[in-house]
Amino acid sequence: MPLLYQNPIIHADYADPDVIRTGxxxxxxxxxxxxxPGLPLLHSRDLIHWQIVNYIVKRLPSPEYDCPQPGKGIWAPSIRFHNGLFWVFYSLPDEGIFVTHTDDPLGDWSEPRCIKAAPGWIDPCPFWDDDGRAWLLNAFAFSRSGIKNKLQLTEMAPDASRLLEEGRIIFDGTPSHPTLEGPKLYKRNNEYWIFAPAGGVKRGWQTAMRANSLTGPWLCRDILHQGNSAINGPHQGAWVELENGESWFFHFQDKGVYGRITHLQPLRWAEDGWPCAGEKQDAYGAGQPVQVHPLPALPLSPCQLQTSDDFADGNPGLQWQWQANPKSHWFTSGRQGLYLRCVPVxxxxxxxxxxxxxxxxxPAEQFHVTASLDLSLCRDNDEGGLIIYGQRFAALVVNQSEGKRYLVYRHGWINDRGELDEALLDVVEMTNQQHIRLGYDVGYDGLVRFKWHLPDGVWQPVGPRFSAGAGKWIGARMGLYARGNVAGTGGTLICTSYNISEI
Structure with missing residues (x-):
């Protein structure tokens, strides 16, 4: 009986995944x-178990990103290994296409360089051909460029320092492949291949294209769709070939509040030369996602994505990201626990x-979160605690005012007019204890019940329950914040542990 894996392999929001193998x-x-920090780099040895090992971009390049910019930032990167270097290309949809490289993926990457300043050029993929020439393939964001459903090819310098020509449209998906985007370019058996998603993230599918020349003509065939499975919109990912010849395809599924979660599909090459992904291929060659499948022919190498954190050296682990370019005074490291400054606003x-x-x-469909907070360094007008963030958000925090502490439950959302509404749902006066535990339970579809606990008490629920919502192009996020008031100097909230356990 073969050992099996189960999809999704990552039940977390790693949107638009691209994967390569080196050895x-x-x-x-x-x-x-x-x-x-942006552009996470994950590592695996068995295709099933993954761990965050680095961030490729430490800061976003414009002062605009010193404030939150939901929906903007880094879109759909590609990673490649060429001439002894790792290369990553990505787009900032309002700025253009950027490139960075390194000889050590776990170390520092080069300062990102804008290879093309062009709003709306997105989803770039580099390709180095056997003759030494280099190319850039990209799609377009209609909201910025006025172009949609088209793929563009541009020759670039072999060192990726610049583009050598104006781009040419090599495929127009308007009649048959709406929302064509996210292309990945490969070469196999002297044929050129483009793997590209179409149809949009909710209901889309995966297309493969083949040609004898980069300029086409390109023949296309849909190779993966939902079929009779429960996996909506299976597309936008990467083809990986193992040393033994096995082929695998990574893609995401848009799961609403949970974001775009990662699936792994078997991929085989049919006698007619076309790839077949998933299982139960229809008469036209399109398969549907597998739920369980025999493992890849690789030694198992278990590891886990980082979630819980005790902030052993005072720094947040690799699972954490800020909502904008961070500033050095937001926290103090070098000691046990996370010392978050109550930044005056x-x-x-x-x-x-x-x-x-x-x-x-x-990190999962259902899970518990508990955080232990030390309030001993908080001052009047300080506030901090837990938040679940999206276009619907809620926070359970401790607020200090005139020497008293209050437990405050906040809720807000972006309404149908695009305006921000926010309200207090509950305020509870507390005794002035120095330590408190805050937490919540997340159930199916992101239904959340907040709770709190004093050291000498039991867990107390806070109502009403909260229905978490996705953010702009992302799933819901969860974490911590601390803030003060411009009238004060701002104290410090200490989080001594942040624990997550699946239900």
């Missing part, structure tokens, strides 16, 4: 949008607009 190692990159500022939210992804 016995597999490397994954994903979109990070406005979250900083105007009292009318919504938590939705705070840049110093420290957040991570939802």
């Amino acid at each position: 016995d190692n597999f490397w994954m990159v994903a979109s990070s949008f406005n979250q900083v 105007k009292s009318e500022t919504s938590v939705y607009h705070l840049p110093n939210l420290l957040l991570q992804k939802f």
